[in-house]
Amino acid sequence: MRPDIVIVGAGMVGAAIAYGLAGRGERVLLLDGSDGDFRAARANFGLVWLQGKGLGLPAYQTLTRRSIDGWRGFADELEAQSGTDLCYEQNGGLAFCLGAEAFEKREATLQRLHNQWGGGEPDWEMIDRPALQRLLPKAALGPDVAGASFGRRDGHANPLRLLAALQAGMTRLGGTFRSHAAVREISVAGSDFRLLVGDEVLVAPRIVIAAGLGTAGLAAQVGLDVPIRPERGQILVTERLEPLLPLPASGLRQTADGTVMIGATKEDVGFDVSTTGDAASRLSRTAIRIVPALAQARLVRQWAGLRVLTPDSYPIYAQSESHPGAFAAVCHSGVTLAAFHAGALAAAIAAGALPDDLSPFHMSRFDVPQAA
Numbered sequence: 001m002r003p004d005i006v007i008v009g010a011g012m013v014g015a016a017i018a019y020g021l022a023g024r025g026e027r028v029l030l031l032d033g034s035d036g037d038f039r040a041a042r043a044n045f046g047l048v049w050l051q052g053k054g055l056g057l058p059a060y061q062t063l064t065r066r067s068i069d070g071w072r073g074f075a076d077e078l079e080a081q082s083g084t085d086l087c088y089e090q091n092g093g094l095a096f097c098l099g100a101e102a103f104e105k106r107e108a109t110l111q112r113l114h115n116q117w118g119g120g121e122p123d124w125e126m127i128d129r130p131a132l133q134r135l136l137p138k139a140a141l142g143p144d145v146a147g148a149s150f151g152r153r154d155g156h157a158n159p160l161r162l163l164a165a166l167q168a169g170m171t172r173l174g175g176t177f178r179s180h181a182a183v184r185e186i187s188v189a190g191s192d193f194r195l196l197v198g199d200e201v202l203v204a205p206r207i208v209i210a211a212g213l214g215t216a217g218l219a220a221q222v223g224l225d226v227p228i229r230p231e232r233g234q235i236l237v238t239e240r241l242e243p244l245l246p247l248p249a250s251g252l253r254q255t256a257d258g259t260v261m262i263g264a265t266k267e268d269v270g271f272d273v274s275t276t277g278d279a280a281s282r283l284s285r286t287a288i289r290i291v292p293a294l295a296q297a298r299l300v301r302q303w304a305g306l307r308v309l310t311p312d313s314y315p316i317y318a319q320s321e322s323h324p325g326a327f328a329a330v331c332h333s334g335v336t337l338a339a340f341h342a343g344a345l346a347a348a349i350a351a352g353a354l355p356d357d358l359s360p361f362h363m364s365r366f367d368v369p370q371a372a
Contacts, residue, residue, distance in 0.1 A: 003029035003176070005349070006195060006204045008183050008218060009211035011041035012159070012334030013341055015166035017208055018175055019078070020346025028175035029204070030167070031197065033182040038213050038230070038271065041334060043305020044159035045235065045263055046255075047248060048336050049093060051124050051151030054113060059360035060314050061117045064333070067340035068153050074339035075157070081172055082165035086157045087256040093154025094132075094249040096145060096290050103146040110149055124151045139244050142289045148249070156248040158256065159335050166338070183211075186221040188323055193222070206325040208349060212308045213271075215330050223322035226363055228330055230271055230306040234279040235263035236287075238297040245291075252287055260294065262287045266307075273304045307332045310363075317345065317361045319354055327354075 007018040010032035018030040050068050054061030068090075075088045097103040107126045114122050127135065128147045135150075171177050178197075185196040186207070195202040209218050209226075219226040240258035254260045265279045280302055288295045308330055310316055315331035327349055331337055348354050 003027045003202075003204045005029070005206040005208065006031060006193070006202060007208045007210060008195070009033070009209065009214070010167060010177065010179075011039060011210070011212055012044065012163055012166070012338060013212075013329050013331060014208065014210035015041075015163060015170065016334070016338045016341035017210060017329060017346050017349065019166045019170040019173070020342035021350055022170045022173035022175035023342075024346065024350050026350055028170060029202070030170060030175060030177045031181040031183060031195075032177070032179045033211065033214065034180060037182070038273065038306045040212055040305050040308055040332070041163050042160065043233065043235065043303055044335055045261060046156050046159040046253070046335060047093065047250070048088070048090065048155045048157055049151070049250070049333075050153045050336075051093065051095065051149060052110065052113065052250075053333075054117065055109070056116075057312065057314050057360060058117045059357070061113065062357075063315075063340060063361075064336060065153070066344070067337045070339040070343055071155075074342060078162075078165050078169050078342075081169040084161050084165035084168065086161050086165060088155065088157040089248075090153070090155030092247055093151050093156070094127075094135075094148040094247055095151075096148045096249055096252070098144045098146065098286075098289060100146050106149050123153050124149055126150075135247065136245065138242075138246075139291045140293060142292050144289050154248070156253055157335060162335060162338060166342070183218060186218055186326075188222070191325075193323075193326060206327075206349070206352075208327045208329060210329045212330075213306060215308075215328055219320075219326075219328045222326040223320045224318055224326065224328045224363075226316055226318070226328050226330060227311055227366060228316075229309050229311075231309050232267040232269050232272060232304055233264035233307055234267070234275055234283065234302065234304045235261055236280060236283050236299050237261055237301040238294065239300050241297060244293070249290075252290060259300070260287075260297065262294075271306065273306060275302045275304045279304075311366055315361050316363050317354060317358050318363055325352070
């Protein structure tokens with residue numbers, strides 16, 4: 001059957017958009033690339049996170065809030081549709097502060113962000129060390145921990161289950177999923193787009209390019225200049241432990257099965273997805289400074305993935321002016337923004353136009369004239 005719309009990229013962003021479109025009655029074809037593609041979705045830390053988001057771009061704080069406010073309903077619907085438990089919890093989240101100076105700096109940053117956004121009472125608070133220890137009775141804190149910021153809206157989910165659920169939910173709603181279907185070329189034929197996949201040509205009147213780090217090259221073929229770059233992040237995982245961390249933290253969270261995830265680095269190394277001993281050492285030292293008992297845990301896995309970053313790290317959502325019907329969607333917060341991608345963004349794409357409140361995320365924001 002001829003699809004109404006083809007989604008290029010079956011990662012967290014593309015799968016969420018495809019799921020949302022299928023739920024709106026669109027005939028969706030979701031294309032996954034090759035096994036050798038850089039897959040940020042499978043290296044995700046799993047936070048559904050608000051605190052600290054949007055400094056310098058208040059619209060991103062608004063967008064993140066919008067997604068998080070819809071995450072519970074989105075998760076309930078997706079779990080029912082796919083039969084997959086996403087392990088979603090929203091009991092708040094922490095950002096640990098090592099030392100008094102870090103504590104003061106964190107408070108100042110969050111207050112500046114709140115003032116910039118200008119939105120009522122703060123949904124975060126600073127917690128001193130005694131109060132933090134009471135929140136974490138089974139995790140004796142290291143002497144360097146001065147306290148933490150606590151975000152009331154923050155939470156976490158299982159990213160691998162989320163990705164699988166989005167893909168399964170989309171097919172159960174009537175969409176089609178194709179693996180090993182890397183798009184080699186996109187061209188225009190009248191009012192249709194022609195996608196070359198291997199030796200096959202697929203035709204559809206609308207496309208969404210959400211191919212992560214592969215987006216730039218494909219988007220350029222339909223008149224969209226999408227500037228992106230890779231950033232490597234490495235993560236460590238421990239053996240399963242007795243419940244120790246009841247709340248997720250930035251860089252440290254215990255999963256539903258008991259493993260503790262420790263991360264993540266930020267490395268400008270191009271497209272290198274190697275893991276390094278130096279990163280493992282640095283991540284381990286920081287984790288042990290926070291919870292010394294983790295020194296006794298065995299590490300069972302280390303991996304690296306590539307974040308998909310724009311010049312200012314915020315998303316890009318755009319429709320081509322020269323080729324209407326071609327959309328691009330790029331972000332590095334695919335888990336947090338999944339509810340938005342499956343909801344409001346999918347609805348806008350189905351309607352054929354992005355709303356004005358997404359204009360701050362158009363790549364034209366990078367077109368700043370050079371000073372003479």
